[in-house]
Amino acid sequence: MxxxxxxxxxxxxxxxxxxxxxxxxxxxxxxxxxxxxxxxxxxxxxxEYRERKRKAEMKEEVKDVEERLREKLTQLANSLPEDIEELEKHLRVMEKIIDLLERYKRLEGSE
Ligand SMILES: [Zn+2]
Incomplete structure (x- = not known):
């Protein structure tokens, strides 16, 4: 360095x-x-200064991803398919997104 x-x-x-x-x-x-x-x-x-800066940048990135995931989740929730099989796939994706969001939340809380 x-x-x-x-x-x-x-x-x-x-x-x-x-x-x-x-x-x-x-x-x-x-x-x-x-x-x-x-x-x-x-x-x-x-x-120490560089470490703080790096952490702050990482937090911003996480926030960005979170926002995009949340948007996607809303999109998915607003367009649930009629077909049961399709619906299942849809819900599985939503579940994964929720899972990821939970994980990000824990990441943020760990500081
Ligand atoms: Zn140093």
Whole structure:
């Protein structure tokens, strides 16, 4: 992984230095940023920032998929076929979508 970008220095490292965190003369083995110490905890602010950003992006993606699934579910519910066999197939698909939505819900709740 690359070292801190200008944006990360501006948004992560600078505010941290101003907040009174101590910059150590050790560097993060993953990204090369200087490590910091605050309240007895040594950490890499850049890796933490990237992790938070990644999680937020993932959440957005999940939300997107969820929305599309919900739309599909409504569509399916509004167009139930008369034929029993067709109806069964239809319901199975709906069941799967509901299942997926439940799983996404658990995923979101796990943070
Ligand atoms: Zn790091």
């Amino acid at each position: 690359k070292g801190p970008t200008e944006e990360e220095i501006r948004n992560v490292i600078m505010p941290l230095m101003l907040s009174g965190a101590k910059m150590l003369d050790r560097h993060c083995p993953r990204c090369g940023s200087p490590l910091f110490e605050k309240d007895g905890r040594v950490f890499c602010p850049v890796c």
